[in-house]
Amino acid sequence: MPETGFKLHPDTPFPIGVEYYRAPTPKQEVWDEDFARIRDAGLRVVRSFTYWNWMEPQPGVYRLDDIDRLFDLAAKHDLYVWLDITLATHGSCPEWLMRKHPDIRSINPQGQPTVARAHPAYPQGGIMHCYDHPAWLEHGGGLLRHVVSRYRDRDNLLIWGLWDGVSPIDTGTRAVPNTLCYCDHTQAQYKRWLQERFSIEDLNERFQRRYCSWEDVEPPRNNNTVLEMLMFRRFHYENLIEKLKWMVEETRTIDPTTEVRAHSANMPRPWDEMCAREVDSWGMSMSSNNLLTSGDPSIIAERVFSFDIARAMGVDGRWWNEEIYAGMARGGVTWNKQSDPRELTALLWMSLAGGAAGAMFWQYRPEYLSFESPGYNLAALDGASTPRFEAVKGAVAQIESMRYHLPLECPRAEVGIVYDAQSQELFGFNDQAQRFNTDLLGVYRTLWHAGINADILTPAMDWSGYRLLFLPNTALMGDALLSRIERTLDDSPQTRLVAEGSFGLYGADGQSSYGPPEGLSDRLGVRVADFSAVTEVDIGAGRNVLQTPYGQVPIVSPCGYAVLEPQQDTVAIASLGEETIGVRSADGRFTWYGLTLSTGFGDVAEPTLVSGLIGEAGIKPQVAVLGQGAVSVVTRRSAAGGWLVFAFNLERVPVRVRLQPSWQCGNVQDLINECELALQDGGFEIEIEAWGVAVVHSDER
Secondary structure, three states: OOOOOOOOOOOOOOOOEEEHHHHHHOHHHHHHHHHHHHHHHHOEEEOOOEEEEOOOOOOOOOOOHHHHHHHHHHHHOOEEEEEEEOOOOOOOOOHHHOOOOOOOHHEEOOOOOOOOOOOOEOOOOOOOOOOOOOHHHHHHEEEEEEHHHHHHHOOOEEEEEEOOOOOOOOOOOOOOOOOOOOHHHHHHHHHHHHHOOOHHHHHHHOOOOOOOOOOOOOOOOOOOOOHHHEEEHHHHHHHHHHHHHHHHHHHHHOOOEEEEEEEEOOOOOOHHHHHOOOOOOEEOOOOOOOOOOOOOOOHHHHHHHHHHHHHHHOOOHHHEEEEEOOOOOOOOOOOOOOHHHHHHHHHHHHHOOOOOOOEEEEEOOOOOOOOOOOOOOOOOOOOOHHHHHHHHHHHHHHHHHOOOOOOOOOOOEEEEEEOOHHHHHHHOOOOOOHHHHHHHHHHHHHHHHOOEEEEEEOOOOOOOOOEEEEEOOOOOHHHHHHHHHHHHHHHHHOOEEEEOOOOOOOOOOOOEEOOOOOEEEEEEOEEEEEEEEOHHHHHOOOOOOOEOOOOEOOOOOOEEEEEEEEEEOOOOEEEEOOEEEEEEOOOEEEEEEEOOOOOOOOOOHHHHHHHHHHHHHOOOOOEEOOOOOOOEEEEEEOOOOEEEEEEEEEOOOOEEEEEEEEEEEEEEEEEOOEEOOOOOOOOOEEEEEOOOOOEEEEEOO
8 A cells, every 4th residue: 555644544555435315314214224235345435424404403502423333333234434513515504503603604796795505415415604704713623623532532433525616605596606705704804815815905906906005905805806706716816725724734733644535526617726635635526427328428538537537636535435426326205317337336446547536425315304305316216225235246356356456656747738727727717617617528539449648738747758648728927837838848848738718718817818828929929919709690701611631530529729829940730621720839749729629520639630739749549449339448557567558348239349558568467357358469358248438457577
């Protein structure tokens, strides 16, 4: 096992478990039987996700007999406990705290206090309180310290879940989500934060204002005040990190040896990377229903992207897939199609191949109190087994049988995809966050299906040594992004950069650039001449054919693009009619397409363009797939030496393919079927069941 600063309990290199208890369900009379069945399936961890108002129903009165029993019964059945302490994001503070401190309620941009509300995932009420109120630190800290002190010496304590879905306070509704808190405490803290960084003259320069006094400065109320909202959100993110650091420090003071963690959503958010640095491990919540069984099973690559970005952000690459949903079909008074069991096992194997520290399913029994029941469950309503549970049980046994090869190592890829949080924020201001996320996934999906590993990078990470970097919609040229691009061009001569779509169209403060790409137009020899779009009418009339170095490529879906003008030694390489929409520097190290490689191509990067770019960079898959069928291959290093090859079949039928590694193979073992494979001309054939996986170990001569 790798060296860490915390204890690692389970006697398996890849622990697998299940979310079990969100008080008060399931009822305690079924726990003993359930835990026996869970352990018999090879699962090792049970997780409790229990709310503050349940744990502390009166000031300083902690009702934790149920959690005591959870630890006791888990120990009886040789199970470890993952305990979440939900002081924020999910679940409200206790009702008595609201009565004692009415001003603890968060306030929306219109000045209205947050009222009691529920959700399918938290029927007893969602968060209403503000993190900036002193009572949150006082009473929340009291609960945190009590719980950590009470259970720190339990031998089967595995993890402290300190912040599930870590995020700023959201005072919005489903109609208007992601609105921040504007209570007096937050506004006062924001003004102090500004005064520590700006004089009133400097603030006027930054905001393009003429404030005469700090008394005139108020936070922005909507995203149309771009310069000010970027700053207000930056404050909220830094404020959020301080709250997370406080939780971590309080916990580690009492218990310095147990892993502490938090998690994000399945797509990155602007504050994730900063938060991930403060905990021992990172992860995500991940919807996972009917992806393989959909009309486009390749969409499951988007979940693999989530795994890779969690590994990229986790300290030393440590991350957990802590919420593989065992359904995702809400029940209630009607019923929906449940996940195919093979989808759950595919996601489990993909988590392992993604270098996860372990994996957890959500959840064992349904959430009886909400309309997540019956739906998000491995077991049936009465606790009996289901085909999903049996499939997971089989996969757990297969993973355990190859423990000698674990933990695996994820070598650095040759290709990187850059995620820029500030650009994502800017797209969100214009209600285009989904467009940004889709374009971020576009090239990744194409590379994954071609069997080419790609790392996810940010401007804070090291870009040196990569052979090819894609920069989708890096629109806001912040100081860190500009510096990283310049440093890569100066110090990493083997690295090629490919900008896609919106590139440097905004300066660091959020203003439109007078000379995009901001700070780089002279160096890269290009200017933006205009903007236009391919419409449905253009597609119907045949005005949609992109001329590229790799041949003619038809644009199949409406999209916008920037018209580019090459200057100095930069040359045009792609055109649409008379307009240039692709340029390349004379040394070939910088390419810019004025549209993303996926926007005009059904939201998946056009294979012709991607294969041309990776071919020019001299990049090939480590394992070639020969034969019929959609099979994606991931290669990792085995702890026993040699390579592990994970081959995922996305077809509805079994496939037989030939895998041709780029290295000279020695002995080749099919680890799932526990048999040796015959080598012929340096490759081998293998059959993979529908929506199944093959795991092969190959020595390297």
